Amino acid sequence: MTNGELLITPPEVGHCDACEQVLRELPEWFGLEDSLMEYVEAAKSTPTLLAMEGENVLGFLMIKRHFPESAEVACIGLLPSHHRRGIGRLMQGAAEKWLRADGCRYLQVKTLAEAANSESYALTRKFYEAMGFSRLEVHPDLWQKWNPCLVFVKALTPESGARQE
Numbered sequence: 001m002t003n004g005e006l007l008i009t010p011p012e013v014g015h016c017d018a019c020e021q022v023l024r025e026l027p028e029w030f031g032l033e034d035s036l037m038e039y040v041e042a043a044k045s046t047p048t049l050l051a052m053e054g055e056n057v058l059g060f061l062m063i064k065r066h067f068p069e070s071a072e073v074a075c076i077g078l079l080p081s082h083h084r085r086g087i088g089r090l091m092q093g094a095a096e097k098w099l100r101a102d103g104c105r106y107l108q109v110k111t112l113a114e115a116a117n118s119e120s121y122a123l124t125r126k127f128y129e130a131m132g133f134s135r136l137e138v139h140p141d142l143w144q145k146w147n148p149c150l151v152f153v154k155a156l157t158p159e160s161g162a163r164q165e
């Protein structure tokens with residue numbers, strides 16, 4: 001899918017370097033080295049789509065398929081200089097289109113819950129809400145006590161597609 005100079009690539013495994021490059025530019029979200037490297041490692045075997053401008057990787061979205069009918073946005077990131085230009089929406093829309101075409105009906109994403117009082121993750125939650133996700137449950141102990149996990153969920157009906165323009 002193209003939008004001017006911007007290309008959203010189909011999801012493929014093995015984009016470790018691209019993911020690491022973007023994650024390292026997002027220390028307010030991915031400041032813990034171990035967890036950053038877990039995402040990089042996961043990219044080896046997790047389908048990941050990229051937002052590219054020419055040769056440059058601007059962002060990525062990693063898709064974990066749990067069951068034929070359900071999937072998870074395992075990680076999403078975009079270089080800060082490109083935030084709020086609609087690229088996150090484009091990546092989300094492309095991921096949902098791909099999943100719907102493959103029969104997937106439910107999508108979840110895990111993020112930091114309100115109780116952690118993070119200004120950065122408050123913006124992340126606004127993004128997911130704008131993408132049509134609803135809050136499903138908080139898991140206080142899934143990660144660490146100071147890192148409460150909020151699960152967002154979304155049904156992938158034909159009408160629920162994230163706008164891609």
Ligand SMILES: CC(C)(COP(=O)(O)OP(=O)(O)OC[C@H]1O[C@@H](n2cnc3c(N)ncnc32)[C@H](O)[C@@H]1OP(=O)(O)O)[C@@H](O)C(=O)NCCC(=O)NCCS
Nearest residue numbers: 076077078083084085086087088089111123124126127130
């Ligand atoms: C989450 C992220 C990929 C969103 O990408 P983006 O291109 O900036 O988002 P978009 O421009 O497509 O925004 C789509 C909508 O989400 C909402 N939104 C996104 N960023 C927002 C912000 N900073 N404040 C308020 N609303 C926001 C808006 O409703 C926006 O629509 P609008 O611009 O028409 O009002 C990007 O902000 C990012 O990389 N964040 C840091 C990493 C991160 O949070 N990863 C997830 C960890 S769980």
